[in-house]
Amino acid sequence: MNQLGLAVREDAVGNIFGSWEGSEAGLGAVGTGSHVDAIPFSGKYDGVLGVLGALEAISLLKRSGFQPKRSLEVIMFTSEEPTRFGISCLGSRLMAGIEELAQSLRKVVDNQNVSFLDAAESAGYKMDPKDLQSVFLKKDSYSAFIELHIEQGPILEKEGIPIGIVTAIAAPASTTVEFEGNGGHAGAVLMPARNDAGLAAAELALAVEKHVLESGSIDTVGTVGILQLHPGAINSIPSKSHLEIDVRDIDEKRRNDVIEKIRRSATEISKNRGVVLSEFKIVNQDPPALSDQSVVEAMEFAAKQLNLEYKKMISRAYHDSLFMARVSPMGMIFIPCYKGYSHKPEEYASPEDMTNGVKVLALTMAKLSLE
Amino acid sequence: MNQLGLAVREDAVGNIFGSWEGSEAGLGAVGTGSHVDAIPFSGKYDGVLGVLGALEAISLLKRSGFQPKRSLEVIMFTSEEPTRFGISCLGSRLMAGIEELAQSLRKVVDNQNVSFLDAAESAGYKMDPKDLQSVFLKKDSYSAFIELHIEQGPILEKEGIPIGIVTAIAAPASTTVEFEGNGGHAGAVLMPARNDAGLAAAELALAVEKHVLESGSIDTVGTVGILQLHPGAINSIPSKSHLEIDVRDIDEKRRNDVIEKIRRSATEISKNRGVVLSEFKIVNQDPPALSDQSVVEAMEFAAKQLNLEYKKMISRAYHDSLFMARVSPMGMIFIPCYKGYSHKPEEYASPEDMTNGVKVLALTMAKLSLE
Numbered sequence: 001m002n003q004l005g006l007a008v009r010e011d012a013v014g015n016i017f018g019s020w021e022g023s024e025a026g027l028g029a030v031g032t033g034s035h036v037d038a039i040p041f042s043g044k045y046d047g048v049l050g051v052l053g054a055l056e057a058i059s060l061l062k063r064s065g066f067q068p069k070r071s072l073e074v075i076m077f078t079s080e081e082p083t084r085f086g087i088s089c090l091g092s093r094l095m096a097g098i099e100e101l102a103q104s105l106r107k108v109v110d111n112q113n114v115s116f117l118d119a120a121e122s123a124g125y126k127m128d129p130k131d132l133q134s135v136f137l138k139k140d141s142y143s144a145f146i147e148l149h150i151e152q153g154p155i156l157e158k159e160g161i162p163i164g165i166v167t168a169i170a171a172p173a174s175t176t177v178e179f180e181g182n183g184g185h186a187g188a189v190l191m192p193a194r195n196d197a198g199l200a201a202a203e204l205a206l207a208v209e210k211h212v213l214e215s216g217s218i219d220t221v222g223t224v225g226i227l228q229l230h231p232g233a234i235n236s237i238p239s240k241s242h243l244e245i246d247v248r249d250i251d252e253k254r255r256n257d258v259i260e261k262i263r264r265s266a267t268e269i270s271k272n273r274g275v276v277l278s279e280f281k282i283v284n285q286d287p288p289a290l291s292d293q294s295v296v297e298a299m300e301f302a303a304k305q306l307n308l309e310y311k312k313m314i315s316r317a318y319h320d321s322l323f324m325a326r327v328s329p330m331g332m333i334f335i336p337c338y339k340g341y342s343h344k345p346e347e348y349a350s351p352e353d354m355t356n357g358v359k360v361l362a363l364t365m366a367k368l369s370l371e
Numbered sequence: 372m373n374q375l376g377l378a379v380r381e382d383a384v385g386n387i388f389g390s391w392e393g394s395e396a397g398l399g400a401v402g403t404g405s406h407v408d409a410i411p412f413s414g415k416y417d418g419v420l421g422v423l424g425a426l427e428a429i430s431l432l433k434r435s436g437f438q439p440k441r442s443l444e445v446i447m448f449t450s451e452e453p454t455r456f457g458i459s460c461l462g463s464r465l466m467a468g469i470e471e472l473a474q475s476l477r478k479v480v481d482n483q484n485v486s487f488l489d490a491a492e493s494a495g496y497k498m499d500p501k502d503l504q505s506v507f508l509k510k511d512s513y514s515a516f517i518e519l520h521i522e523q524g525p526i527l528e529k530e531g532i533p534i535g536i537v538t539a540i541a542a543p544a545s546t547t548v549e550f551e552g553n554g555g556h557a558g559a560v561l562m563p564a565r566n567d568a569g570l571a572a573a574e575l576a577l578a579v580e581k582h583v584l585e586s587g588s589i590d591t592v593g594t595v596g597i598l599q600l601h602p603g604a605i606n607s608i609p610s611k612s613h614l615e616i617d618v619r620d621i622d623e624k625r626r627n628d629v630i631e632k633i634r635r636s637a638t639e640i641s642k643n644r645g646v647v648l649s650e651f652k653i654v655n656q657d658p659p660a661l662s663d664q665s666v667v668e669a670m671e672f673a674a675k676q677l678n679l680e681y682k683k684m685i686s687r688a689y690h691d692s693l694f695m696a697r698v699s700p701m702g703m704i705f706i707p708c709y710k711g712y713s714h715k716p717e718e719y720a721s722p723e724d725m726t727n728g729v730k731v732l733a734l735t736m737a738k739l740s741l742e
Contacts, residue, residue, distance in 0.1 A: 039604040082605055152559040170558060174605055185713040186594035186617045187541060187688035188523035191583060198595055199580055202573035209570055212562060223557035224569055225605045227598060233410040234453055234545055234596045234615040236714040244605040246557045317558035342556040343607040 004058055006074065012131045013105075013120060014078035015091040020058060022068035022369060028143035030068075030368045031328065032057065032361060033075030035091070035320060039083050043347020045150045045337065049354060051076050053148045057362035068369040070143055077320045082174065084110050084119075086244070086283060092320035096327050097136035105132060142328035144295050144368045147321040148361045149332060150349050154340030155313060162356045163310035164334030165299045169325070170219070171252045171288035172318045173259055175245045177204060177266055178279035183231070183239025195274035198229045198238030203273075207265035208245055211258050220254060221316065222247040222262075250314055252287050259285070289322045292329030295368070299331050302363035308356055317342070333360050375429055377445065383502045384476075384491060385449035386462040391429060393439035393740060399514035401439075401739045402699065403428065403732060404446030406462070406691060410454050414718020416521045416708065420725060422447050424519045428733035439740040441514055448691045453545070455481050455490075457615075457654060463691035467698050468507040476503060513699035515666050515739045518692040519732045520703060521720050525711030526684060533727045534681035535705030536670045540696070541590070542623045542659035543689045544630055546616045548575060548637055549650035554602070554610025566645035569600045569609030574644075578636035579616055582629050591625060592687065593618040593633075611649075621685050623658050630656070660693045666702030666739070673734035679727055688713070704731050 002008050006018035019029070034050025054074040061072070078091035085108050087093070093101050106129045108116045117129060151157075156164050181195035205224040212222035226244035245262065249255035263280055270277035296312075303310040313334065321330050335357040338348035373379050377389035390400070405421025425445040432443070449462035456479050458464070464472050477500045479487045488500060522528075527535050552566035576595040583593035597615035616633065620626035634651055641648035667683075674681040684705065692701050706728040709719035 039602060039607055041602040042604075042607070086605075088606070152556045154564075172558065182712075183715045184711070185523045185688050186596055187543065187592060187619050187686075188711060188713055189592070190589055190687075191580075191592055192589075193525075196580075196594075198598060199576060202576040202595075202598070205570060205573040206577070209562075209567075218561055218563075221558060221560070221562055223567075223606070223608055224573075225557055225600070225607050225609060226603055227569060227573070227600055229596065229598050231410060231412040231715075232597055233413075233714070234457075234617050235459070235594070236410055236413070236596050237594055238596060239715060246605050248558050315558075316561075317556055340555075340559060342559055343602075343604070344554045344610060 004055060004062065006058065011135045012126055013091060013094055013135055014123065014125050015095060015135070016076040018074040020068060020072040022071040024069050025071050027070045028140045029071040029073045030365050031073045031075055031142040031145040032147065032365060033077065034147050034149060035077045035080035037079055037081050039081045039343055041345065042343050043345055045347050045349050046152065046342050047080055049150055049349065049357070050148045053354060053358045053361060056358045057365060060358065060362045061366055066366055070369045072365055072369060080320055085116055088174065088284070089320050089323050092323035094132065094135045095137045096323040102132040137327045139327070144292070145321065145324040145328040145330050146295060146361060146364055147319055147332045148357050149319060149334055150337040150342065151334040151340065152317045152337065152342035156311065156334060156336035157338065157340065159311065161309050161311045162335065162353060163303050163308050163360055164313045165296060165303070165310050166315045166332035166334060167291050167296060167312050168250060169289045169315045169318050169322045170248045170250045171255050171286055172246065172248045173255060173285040174283040175259060175262065176279060176281045176283055177243045177245065179241045179270060179275045180278045181239055181275040184237045186235040186237055189237060194237055196237050197241040197275050200269050200273045200275045201227055201241035201243050203269045204243060204266055208262055211261040211265070212247065215254055215258055217249070217254060219251065220249045220258060222258060248316065250288055256285065286322060289325035289330060291331045295329050295331030298364045298367045299333060299360065301367055302360045305363060306359050308360065333357055375426060375433065377429065382506045383497055384462060384465055384506050385494065385496050386466060386506070387447040389445040391439060391443040393442040395440050396442050398441045399511045400442040400444045401736050402444045402446055402513040402516040403518065403736060404448065405518050405520060406448045406451035408450055408452050410452045410714055412716065413714050414716055416718050416720050417523065417713050418451055420521055420720065420728070421519045424725065424729045424732060427729045428736060431729065431733045432737055437737055441740045443736055443740060451691055456487055459545070459655070460691050460694050463694035465503065465506045466508045467694040473503040508698045510698070515663070516692065516695040516699040516701050517666060517732060517735055518690055518703045519728050520690060520705055521708040521713065522705040522711065523688045523708065523713035527682065527705060527707035528709065528711065530682065532680050532682045533706065533724060534674050534679050534731055535684045536667060536674070536681050537686045537703035537705060538662050538667060538683050539621060540660045540686045540689050540693045541619045541621045542626050542657055543617065543619045544626060544656040545654040546630060546633065547650060547652045547654055548614045548616065550612045550641060550646045551649045552610055552646040555608045557606040557608055560608060565608055567608050568612040568646050571640050571644045571646045572598055572612035572614050574640045575614060575637055579633055582632040582636070583618065586625055586629055588620070588622070588625060590622065591620045591629060593629060619687065621659055627656070657693060660696035660701060662702045663700030666700050669735045669738045670702050670704060670731065672738060673731045676734055677730050679731065704728055
């Protein structure tokens with residue numbers, strides 16, 4: 001029990017659950033939650049709002065004397081950001097029952113060569129590798145899942161609308177690429193004798209941008225957020241390069257076409273530059289998720305009751321909700337954030353906007369708990 | 372005294388000297404030497420051959436009963452590679468009396484924010500900042516300086532020639548460049564709203580290659596060995612990028628023209644992409660060095676005496692000798708290395724080739740000692 005009177009438990013990989021038992025605890029619960037991990041040099045609202053805001057919503061409902069029928073649960077998902085193990089939404093993906101992930105987690109290591117299993121064990125999780133499937137959610141565990149989040153885009157702020165009701169989450173894909181060349185001394189190896197893995201990476205980064213723009217849709221985005229050279233000395237020709245590429249779209253096929261073009265460019269670049277394309281690995285290539293109509297209606301009901309203007313919108317960033325949607329009816333509540341900034345220190349949401357978001361979340365959960 | 376009977380001393384920044392006093396110790400000494408530091412993931416011959424080979428040459432002369440007239444000195448230079456403080460040939464540059472370097476060393480820090488002065492002090496060097504000028508070589512300290520080194524290029528091996536006699540060292544220049552943009556979330560910020568500092572860096576890396584190839588000379592080389600993105604997460608648009616660019620040529624003007632073109636490209640890229648060019652800094656831009664005719668003649672004499680074929684050649688890599696040439700007549704002896712590989716683990720020179728190099732060095736020093 002924590003101070004809100006929630007029964008707290010955690011699963012084998014570090015997802016933490018706080019539960020308020022309803023009068024009909026045998027029914028699927030209404031879940032909410034998000035994550036508190038962050039990428040390097042980021043802000044403090046992405047994810048955190050959806051955890052602290054969920055606790056505040058529970059507190060609000062308790063203070064109001066509300067009695068849930070379906071149990072209410074707050075989930076703090078582990079490792080939503082891909083920073084350490086290169087896998088985003090690790091906790092919610094696993095909860096969604098992705099068998100291949102449970103398999104691959106047995107082998108994955110971070111960039112210090114620490115395995116996921118060792119890291120989890122040293123963090124205190126019971127890490128029997130055979131136990132990873134125990135994290136998979138049972139069917140009908142949740143009758144609904146709602147996540148409160150900052151928009152991470154500029155629309156709500158620009159239009160002066162306090163609440164966004166998410167109807168779909170864009171389809172993300174991550175790809176890692178490695179080129180290898182002969183490297184050598186930056187002074188002694190003449191230009192025609194070079195096969196520079198760094199220049200291959202530079203070309204591919206620009207090709208990613210080109211292919212994304214060619215899609216012709218404003219909804220296609222692509223980013224090379226990681227580009228590393230080896231050995232990384234000013235007087236050494238790069239003998240290896242490593243890129244991590246993020247491509248998203250609300251249209252899955254259009255996104256996959258971009259990835260296919262990037263693959264062809266990587267192959268061409270490797271041929272033209274005489275470097276080896278030693279890896280082209282699609283780490284994840286998730287379908288988009290649609291919010292559930294019943295959850296959307298409950299969010300709309302809550303916003304109207306609270307007299308808050310709302311806008312139906314898609315989420316271009318993805319969230320644990322993308323994976324919760326596979327095992328539960330799902331919906332998301334957005335609030336405005338300063339200039340749409342996210343994943344950088346300037347990220348900010350006002351107390352007033354957060355309060356509005358928490359109220360909509362509380363009322364949505366209350367309504368869904370009684371259905 | 373070490374076991375070869377050399378009097379050992381070191382200067383304020385860690386250059387180490389081993390001296391065999393000649394019968395006319397008042398005359399300028401004949402110096403030889405190189406360095407033993409290395410870039411990350413490099414080989415074990417670059418520099419090391421010129422230190423261990425120098426000791427072996429001294430040993431050979433002692434065993435042969437030779438008596439020097441001018442003193443013979445072996446120098447192990449500190450920090451030839453720019454790995455830690457971004458300054459190549461730190462020891463020999465300072466010995467060459469570069470006042471600006473003595474000034475800037477008082478402020479320089481490594482990437483862990485450890486200052487050069489603190490690092491030197493913790494390594495045991497007496498680091499009174501006012502003392503840095505004490506490292507400057509007095510005029511006529513050396514009547515000649517000779518460095519034995521692997522070629523770091525493929526020519527001698529390909530042509531089957533055991534000895535290279537260096538007539539000039541190419542002119543190196545190092546430049547650091549930084550771009551800054553707004554960064555942001557890789558899903559939420561649409562393509563037209565981006566100013567991606569990583570893509571600016573990718574474009575500049577390719578522009579370096581283009582401008583080098585435009586020079587039209589096989590002797591112009593340019594390398595982007597370091598390209599770093601910040602914050603370096605797959606789902607974050609790079610808000611900063613940092614490049615380190617190495618450009619070399621045997622023709623100083625041609626090299627400087629390339630750097631000027633790179634500067635113009637950096638400015639154009641920053642304008643086109645809406646990123647800030649927050650740094651374009653030429654860290655060093657050294658003139659080429661010519662070997663001294665008297666030293667070249669002594670090396671030729673030695674090779675002929677030993678019945679070893681030799682080739683006169685230029686050094687495309689640069690060395691401590693580039694700076695020793697400013698304060699002493701200079702020459703370099705090259706030996707073949709496997710496939711011309713250097714600055715990577717495959718770097719290799721055969722015992723036979725090393726023996727030839729040491730013999731030529733010993734005989735050259737002996738001859739110059741008696742002049």
